[in-house]
Amino acid sequence: MDGWSELDNLLRTDPRDVGCAEALEMLHVYAELSAAGGPVEQRYPGIAAHLRACGPCGQDFEGLLAAVRRGSK
């Protein structure tokens, strides 16, 4: 990916993005469904869009997903 694409990706916004508050409110449901291989992107497109764009919420999601997977073993 060249610098133009990197910058474009950084600046590009998704109108479905629900923001941090709504994403974090449902993060436990989203992570559990995701860990089970459920259709999270289809069921929660606004949260999926947010987690792709927001570094901190994406990081929290990855952490929660890892915790759920560890907990289920």
Place this chain on the structure above:
Amino acid sequence: MSPADSRGVRGQGAAAVLDPESAEWVQMLTGTGSRREVALVRLHEMLVRIALGEVRRRGPQLRIAGPELDDLAYQAAGDALIAITGKIGQFRGESLFTTWAYKFVILNVSAKIGRHFWRNPTVPLAAEEWDRLPDRFGFDPAREAEWRDLLAALQRVVNEQLTPRQRRVFVAIVLNDVPLDTLVIELASNRNAIYKTLFDARRKLRAALVTNGYLPDELSRR
């Protein structure tokens, strides 16, 4: 099938029948006496385990290690325990109780890391590190004249079209690599508000760069 799946994943605000393990947690933690004490100890141990796992997962990206990182995990687990017991009436059974509880500790780890960076910044929070952008975006040195033109246009739009707050947030996060959770503390705000400010700034900057022919419009994305 996950507990969430088997219950059809309730929307916000809907109540669900709790799975037996979650019901037991809620019953013990809302009870009294030694049973509650035992449950609190068990929950704290679980939260510490999750917090330690999380700080180790994030460790390579942080400038914290060893006992300091473990301290951070224990503090996050302690704060999460208080939050969980205070909010247990809000648990609606949309997930396993443990997943809901894990969320508190993960969010507390994030907040503690943000606070750590705020106390120990690697760059002044108000600096403007425009020179870092070429490396960050990986521009080809062979096309330096072109990307210098692009970055000059970006800087012009940042200076002329963003509000002072949008500009401050954009500069801190994009130019200076300040973690968003650190900026939350610096500006006495919250993650949602800072993200929204950055979101609006990104949209405004992209629109200006598209209008001036520096970036492709939606239909001609490379």
